[in-house]
Amino acid sequence: MSAKPGVRWIEFGGEGDTLMLRWLVLLVLLGNALLFLWYAQEYRFADTVRQPDIRPAALRLPNELDASEQLVLRPRECGYFQPLESDYEAERLLIQLEGYGVDLAYEKIPPVAQGWKVELPLPADADRRVALLDQLASLGWVPESRDGALVMGVYPDDAAVDELRKQFPDDLQSKLRKKVNTIQSDAFRVTVSYLQGFEFDQELIEMVATQWPGAQFEKKPCEGVATLKPDQ
Numbered sequence: 001m002s003a004k005p006g007v008r009w010i011e012f013g014g015e016g017d018t019l020m021l022r023w024l025v026l027l028v029l030l031g032n033a034l035l036f037l038w039y040a041q042e043y044r045f046a047d048t049v050r051q052p053d054i055r056p057a058a059l060r061l062p063n064e065l066d067a068s069e070q071l072v073l074r075p076r077e078c079g080y081f082q083p084l085e086s087d088y089e090a091e092r093l094l095i096q097l098e099g100y101g102v103d104l105a106y107e108k109i110p111p112v113a114q115g116w117k118v119e120l121p122l123p124a125d126a127d128r129r130v131a132l133l134d135q136l137a138s139l140g141w142v143p144e145s146r147d148g149a150l151v152m153g154v155y156p157d158d159a160a161v162d163e164l165r166k167q168f169p170d171d172l173q174s175k176l177r178k179k180v181n182t183i184q185s186d187a188f189r190v191t192v193s194y195l196q197g198f199e200f201d202q203e204l205i206e207m208v209a210t211q212w213p214g215a216q217f218e219k220k221p222c223e224g225v226a227t228l229k230p231d232q
Contacts (some may be wrong), residue, residue: 040074075196078222082109083188090188095210100200103193111182115156119149119165119177139168154181164192193222 015222076153081097084090097104122145123129135152136143143150155161155178165173200217208215 033046034121074075076193076222077196077198077219078191078193079217079219080191081217082190083185084188084189084212084215085187087188089212093190093208093215094152096207097190097204098193100204102198104190106188106190109185109187110187111184113180114183116158116161116175116178117154117156117181118152118161119179120152120175121149121177135172149177152176192217 003185081093084093084106087106087108094106120132120143123132135154143152145151151159152164155164159196161178166177168176208217
């Protein structure tokens with residue numbers, strides 16, 4: 001085979017030349033592989049730098065917070081629409097308030113403290129009870145018996161109770177006991193809890209005044225609801 005002018009052929013004829021050719025091919029393949037890995041690493045690191053981490057923080061329970069972290073609670077406010085004549089009226093108003101997105105419930109208005117109830121304990125012995133009743137009758141008292149005691153009346157304040165004591169001899173004064181007098185209402189109220197800053201519109205207030213005469217909205221401290229404390 002004759003070579004063309006200007007072209008030079010390399011001929012491999014022996015086993016050594018074949019082995020050298022194999023090594024040359026392996027080196028070329030290895031070089032290509034290393035070059036590919038280098039480009040891949042450069043691209044990955046560059047992409048990591050360019051792309052910000054926008055994954056949301058993991059949700060944690062309050063007991064999983066570190067000691068240095070503080071759980072900030074939005075303060076809540078509470079109030080009552082009261083008085084309402086019956087549970088039916090309370091439920092009817094509650095339905096009217098459901099569209100405002102606040103926490104609602106209704107309940108019977110709790111007993112209200114009003115003055116002092118003064119009692120005189122009854123002796124366990126029958127003869128002593130009769131003697132006590134006779135002594136009170138001689139002083140012009142015929143008290144009502146209730147729950148093992150004689151009820152001497154309800155008085156608005158401590159001054160009135162002190163005036164009562166003066167009407168009895170020393171042996172009876174020391175036995176008189178005063179208890180907080182409570183009045184149970186038959187009325188109901190709708191309790192409301194909401195985030196601070198919420199206000200009922202004037203239209204609702206006027207509607208309540210029209211449909212439930214006498215009922216008013218009163219803001220009260222929330223019971224059992226977390227509130228923010230001022231900085232010390």
